[in-house]
Amino acid sequence: MEQRKEKRNRMIKLRISEAELKEIHQHLGRSTNRSLSEYIRRLALNKPVTVKVRNASADDFLEQMLPLQACLEQACDTYTKAVDRLQTLHKLTELKGWLILHESTRAALLEQVSRMESLTLQLYEQWLQK
Structure with missing residues (x-):
């Protein structure tokens, strides 16, 4: 049974x-x-x-999270390339050099993850208070 759309042929100014x-x-x-x-x-x-009702705390969370997500993606890409490079190394001296060079990349990746975790916990605590 199809519902017919009622014609609207009257106008109010x-x-x-x-x-x-x-x-x-x-x-x-x-x-x-x-x-x-x-x-x-x-x-x-x-x-x-x-x-529609907006959740200001969620908006703030997203505003802080989106730049972190971009940084995290960049750090992950860099780290993935570094690990790929690691798999091609065969000598111990090359391995030591790789470890020294990519320690900062690993630290940056862990820092971004830590900041995201912190922001997520803040949002969770705000929701618990409501």
Whole structure:
């Protein structure tokens, strides 16, 4: 059974100021409605309007995490290349040189992981307090 879409062939004109229009568009932007007509129709007919709510702590978390993710990916790539190079070494002197050279890469990778862990724990603790 197909539901037929009701034709909307009647129009209501409404005069509003620029400030009111901006405010309506701000409210529309926070709702899940796709169009201004749909949003105003739901309000006028006293139907529920779903409003999106942002979690500021999660936004802050993501803001801090995204640069760390990029750094972590770079460190992982560098470390993977270093390990690939390690597998081609055959002499003990080459191995010692590799270890000295790539100790800083390993430390940078571990530091990024530690910072991500710290931020994740902070977000977890904030959620526990709610």
